[in-house]
Amino acid sequence: MIVVNTETIPGYEILQSLGIVQGNVVRAKHMGRDIAAGLKNLVGGELRGYTELLTESRRSAIERMLAQATELGADAVINVRFSTSAITQGAAELYVYGTAVKLREARNEPALAAATGVPQPPPLS
Amino acid sequence: MEFVLAFIWLIIPVALLLVAMLVGRAITSRHEADLARRQAVVAHIRTTDIRVMLDPVPGDHPPMLVTSEVCLGIDHFRGFLGNLKNIFGGEVRSYAATLDRARREVIMRLLEEAHRHGYNALANLRIEFADISGNATAARKATSVSILAAATAHHAATTTAHPVQAPVAAPLPG
Numbered sequence: 476m477i478v479v480n481t482e483t484i485p486g487y488e489i490l491q492s493l494g495i496v497q498g499n500v501v502r503a504k505h506m507g508r509d510i511a512a513g514l515k516n517l518v519g520g521e522l523r524g525y526t527e528l529l530t531e532s533r534r535s536a537i538e539r540m541l542a543q544a545t546e547l548g549a550d551a552v553i554n555v556r557f558s559t560s561a562i563t564q565g566a567a568e569l570y571v572y573g574t575a576v577k578l579r580e581a582r583n584e585p586a587l588a589a590a591t592g593v594p595q596p597p598p599l600s
Numbered sequence: 601m602e603f604v605l606a607f608i609w610l611i612i613p614v615a616l617l618l619v620a621m622l623v624g625r626a627i628t629s630r631h632e633a634d635l636a637r638r639q640a641v642v643a644h645i646r647t648t649d650i651r652v653m654l655d656p657v658p659g660d661h662p663p664m665l666v667t668s669e670v671c672l673g674i675d676h677f678r679g680f681l682g683n684l685k686n687i688f689g690g691e692v693r694s695y696a697a698t699l700d701r702a703r704r705e706v707i708m709r710l711l712e713e714a715h716r717h718g719y720n721a722l723a724n725l726r727i728e729f730a731d732i733s734g735n736a737t738a739a740r741k742a743t744s745v746s747i748l749a750a751a752t753a754h755h756a757a758t759t760t761a762h763p764v765q766a767p768v769a770a771p772l773p774g
Contacts, residue, residue: 478665479752481724485656485663512673516743517616518623519675519698520631521705529669529730529746537667555665557748561731569730 476541477551477578484551490577493547497572498539500532532569533557540571549575617677624675628701635704642711646721646756653723659755664717666753668709669730671746672702679743699745703727706749714753721756725749 477484504512508524515522536557544552555573648654653663674682678694685692706727714722730746 477662479663479724480665480726480750481653481663481752482651485653485754486658487662512744516673517620517676518627519620519673519678520624520627522671522673522744525671525744525746526669529671529748533667533669533748555750556726557667557728557750559728559730559748567730 476544476549478537478541478555478573479551479553480555480573482554484553484578486581487551487578488581489553490579493544493549493575493577495572496540496543496547496549496552496575497570498536498541498543499568499570500536500539501566501568502528502532503566504528529569532567533571536569536571540573544573544575547575548577550578551576617680620676620680624677627675628697631701631705635701635708638708638712642708642715644720645711645714647707647711647725647751648721648723649725651724653721653752653754653756655757657755657757660718663723663755664719664753665750666710666713666717666722667748667750668706668713669746669748670702670705670709671744672698672705673744674698699747702745702747703749706747710749710751714751717753719753719755721754722751723754725751 477487483489504525508528512522512524540552540555552573552575555571558570558572560568560570656663674695678698681694682692685694707725710722710725714720727747727749730748
């Protein structure tokens, strides 16, 4: 499935909008990570434990969103947005939402590119 | 005996500050050097925050969402400086520098992921501050910054970092 955070997908036409799809995850850090991060925080630098936590949260939120999109029979999710909220001390919510759409491959690709009004550079030799 | 205890209680926080300052500085300068080195690899990728790709070309793959995140700690010394500054008010440079470095790091990760998948442009770049576990609203002080970024990787017709020539200032009349 194509997932983008732009409103259009170059090379494709949007046939039908199927509505909003979303996924959210609330995750907490385990104590070991908290202690390790506390120590690392003394001298600064990347807190890898927390970065990993964010990456995992984001991945599972996107997976849940894609599961919804698949259920709707979508070809792509466009205009994807992320948002986070701190619910309590020690936990965070990662929320992702987008619009599920049905697609068709655009047939008049050169015309579309020209329509943007951007001068085309000379071909690379 | 009491004198020795008082001395120890005084020396520990000062030593912690000193260690945090020296190691923190080393980590910061290493990160800066690392960013500069990685910049060369991805310098050709065009980045924009507008919502459409202006000159897309069909590539091997359709456009793809790329995401990245980073959590940087604010070292004890910077935190101390920030708290001091809070008393008198004014710009807190020690925090601003860390935020700036975190943003550069997430953008670099986005560019590297796009590069890894063979794309040469990013559109609709979005950067946001993540309030993880209330780190932005903690009563005491900020101890870490978490930044999330997302963009759509594209194939674009022009691959240079600056495809449009910078406008030349018009000469003053008369």
